[in-house]
Amino acid sequence: MLCRCNQADNPVDRFVSVVCWNISTLRPPMFGLAPYNPVLGETHHVSRASLNVLLEQISHHPPVSALHATDEKQNIELIWCQQSVPKFNGVAVVNEVRGKRQLKLLSRGETYEMNSPDLLIRFLPMPGINWDGDVRIRCPETDLEAELRFGHKSFLGLRGSQRSVKGKIYKSSTKKTLFQLNGNWDRTVTMKDNASGKQTVIYNAEEVYSGMKTPIVHDLQGVRPTESAAVWSELSEAIMSHEWEKAKEAKNAVEEKQRELLRERESRGETWVPQHFTVTRTKDGGWDCSPTQQWVPPAPIVVPLS
Structure with missing residues (x-):
């Protein structure tokens, strides 16, 4: 899905592909598992085909994670810097995920900026975890923008839809809506073309999840002690x-x-x-990061293609 973002010749098609890929980064969280609290300097280095990914825990108090991923073959770069800020509201903990996510299509000269939804950990009336909140995806070079709303059922389960996503894609300069999105991020998401009224399924979670493979150690000697x-x-x-x-x-x-x-x-x-x-601190007290390498090298841990 990430490769598709750079393959379409039409900038609108590329933007739709980025939106689909963004939705695909969500996973159904599990409730009640023992937490692995990342330690300072902990890393994760993994490759899938020509995509190489490197993460590092750059702060422990507060917890801040940084990600750099590159694909030289597809001319794609990812840079994320994120901080989780938990807030308790009486019945749930809302983990606000602060920081920026950037997806760069280097051969197109396009940078897509986006944020993350919040992680909602509910204790009452029934325990559970959901992604919740608003996500904005913006590409200044193509004048395109998307607004996505991730939702869940209400406190008593009488309103809303489990793991729902609704939103729109529009021109930033004119605010003209091009497409409307609706569905569930753990099932299917459809897109309606405002001009023609045509609806198409643009995302199928079952296809995405069924293609996921467990990473394996390809080079044991190359695994860092911080992995x-x-x-x-x-x-x-x-x-x-x-x-x-x-x-x-x-x-x-x-x-x-x-x-x-x-x-x-x-x-x-x-x-x-x-x-x-x-690492630098922003004026609003947040965190920003820049990778020290231009390209992430191949990893000793790999995700099989099949």
């Missing part, structure tokens, strides 16, 4: 074997190591610096 799978390997093994006391000890060991490293840095008067990103 998520390495940092949490003992905890993961203990959880999968239902050894809860061992899992607790493994989690505590990772966290205690982080506290020890922090004490060592403080004793030497050192400030931790990310390995793969240059």
Whole structure:
């Protein structure tokens, strides 16, 4: 889906492809699983075909994650910098995901800026997790913009639709609506052409999810000690074997190591610096990041194509 964003010759078709890809980044979250709280400097480096992705936890308090992904074959670059800010409203925790997401189609000279929906963790009347809120996708070079509203059922489940998405695609300069979107992001999303009235299915979640594969280690020697799978390997093994006391000890060991490293840095008067990103603070108190490399190298962990 990401490759399709750069393949269409028509800028409107490219924009629609970006909207579809944006929807595809959502996954149905699970409720009640043990949290893996990312530690400072934790990384994840993975490749799928010519797409290489590198993530790094660039701050622990507050938790901030950075992502850089490149595909030299398709001339695509992704840069994300995101901070989760939880707020409790009495019946749920709303995790506001702050920060920018950029998708660059390098050969087209186009940059698509977008934000993330919030993660809603509800405790009453029934526990559950949903994506919620407004997402805006904007491309200044093509004068196109999209507004998406991700919703869920009401508090008592009497109104709304589970995992719904509604929105529109329009010209930024004139505000003229070109297409209307409606559906459910975990099922199908349709697009109505305002000019012709024609409706088409532009996104099918079943096709997307069925094509997902489990990443495998292609080069064990190339896996960094900071790789998520390495940092949490003992905890993961203990959880999968239902050894809860061992899992607790493994989690505590990772966290205690982080506290020890922090004490060592403080004793030497050192400030931790990310390995793969240059980090700056924005005027509104947010975070911004720039990758230190132009292209992400191939990873030792790969996602099979079939």
